[in-house]
Amino acid sequence: MTSALLEIAGLTRRFGGLVAVRDVAMEVAQGSVHGLIGPNGAGKTTLLNLISGHIPSSSGRIAFGGEEITRWAVDRRARAGIRRTFQNLKLFRDMTVLENVMVGMHGETHCEIWHSLLRTRAQRNEEAAIVERAREALDFVGLLHLSDTKADELPYGSQRLVEMARATVARPKLLLLDEPAAGLNGAESRRLVDLIKAIRAGGTTILLVEHHMDVVMPSCDCITVLNYGQRLANGSPAEIRAHPEVIKAYLGGGYRKRRTTPEQQQQMELARAAS
Numbered sequence: 001m002t003s004a005l006l007e008i009a010g011l012t013r014r015f016g017g018l019v020a021v022r023d024v025a026m027e028v029a030q031g032s033v034h035g036l037i038g039p040n041g042a043g044k045t046t047l048l049n050l051i052s053g054h055i056p057s058s059s060g061r062i063a064f065g066g067e068e069i070t071r072w073a074v075d076r077r078a079r080a081g082i083r084r085t086f087q088n089l090k091l092f093r094d095m096t097v098l099e100n101v102m103v104g105m106h107g108e109t110h111c112e113i114w115h116s117l118l119r120t121r122a123q124r125n126e127e128a129a130i131v132e133r134a135r136e137a138l139d140f141v142g143l144l145h146l147s148d149t150k151a152d153e154l155p156y157g158s159q160r161l162v163e164m165a166r167a168t169v170a171r172p173k174l175l176l177l178d179e180p181a182a183g184l185n186g187a188e189s190r191r192l193v194d195l196i197k198a199i200r201a202g203g204t205t206i207l208l209v210e211h212h213m214d215v216v217m218p219s220c221d222c223i224t225v226l227n228y229g230q231r232l233a234n235g236s237p238a239e240i241r242a243h244p245e246v247i248k249a250y251l252g253g254g255y256r257k258r259r260t261t262p263e264q265q266q267q268m269e270l271a272r273a274a275s
């Protein structure tokens with residue numbers, strides 16, 4: 001039996017009178033790709049934000065690798081091995097692709113500030129190692145040849161890959177992906193499925209929030225369905241596809257297969273104009 005890397009119990013998050021996540025229990029098995037699906041507003045991004053530590057919970061408990069992390073800050077969770085991507089791209093537009101990926105090594109450095117000020121050998125070695133790791137991560141997503149290009153000069157689909165390289169460069173234990181297929185075309189989505197499988201093969205467990213079933217179904221070992229902030233179902237892709245309540249609430253046509261937010265649309269148009 002596989003052990004759980006992430007364990008969530010009784011997790012609730014209120015925004016004023018609205019309960020965005022209500023008493024959710026969930027386990028993500030070590031080494032799995034776990035999908036989190038549900039209609040718009042079901043609480044998926046809120047749950048991801050609670051796991052990454054970007055927002056605090058109202059009540060409940062989160063354990064990672066057997067250790068309670070419910071009150072840990074974002075940086076501490078990142079150092080422990082939880083990394084993420086965002087629904088809307090958060091790249092540094094004026095920095096190169098390589099520099100954007102190097103940012104993902106923040107928190108992994110060991111030299112004290114005086115090493116940087118004096119440009120010691122230790123600091124130069126550490127910087128060289130970070131550049132090498134960033135180049136490896138870019139090679140992994142197929143963008144090494146674009147290392148020196150400014151991030152905002154890339155097409156939108158490639159910018160999403162840069163974000164993926166930045167999230168994986170520190171070799172996280174748990175990778176949280178928030179709608180990575182948003183704005184991608186069919187061929188790019190198929191490559192994304194391969195990439196998700198390759199990241200998992202490298203030893204990273206993945207929690208995937210996604211509306212595109214052509215990405216979710218072939219990638220995931222297990223899927224949890226949220227509806228109105230509550231867990232509606234949990235099971236294998238085949239079980240979820242056949243679940244009557246899930247079909248009624250979501251898969252029966254209530255979801256949009258290809259979906260972009262206005263912000264993603266704007267980012268795509270900017271990328272198109274620049275490339």
Ligand SMILES: Nc1ncnc2c1ncn2[C@@H]1O[C@H](COP(=O)(O)OP(=O)(O)OP(=O)(O)O)[C@@H](O)[C@H]1O
Nearest residue numbers: 015018019020038039040041042043044045046047
């Ligand atoms: N910061 C916030 N303040 C107030 N309400 C919020 C906040 N963040 C989310 N919500 C509300 O919580 C509910 C769940 O939102 P959330 O973004 O988690 O849903 P989602 O399942 O990710 O939706 P989508 O698929 O559209 O991205 C929604 O009703 C949303 O309006």
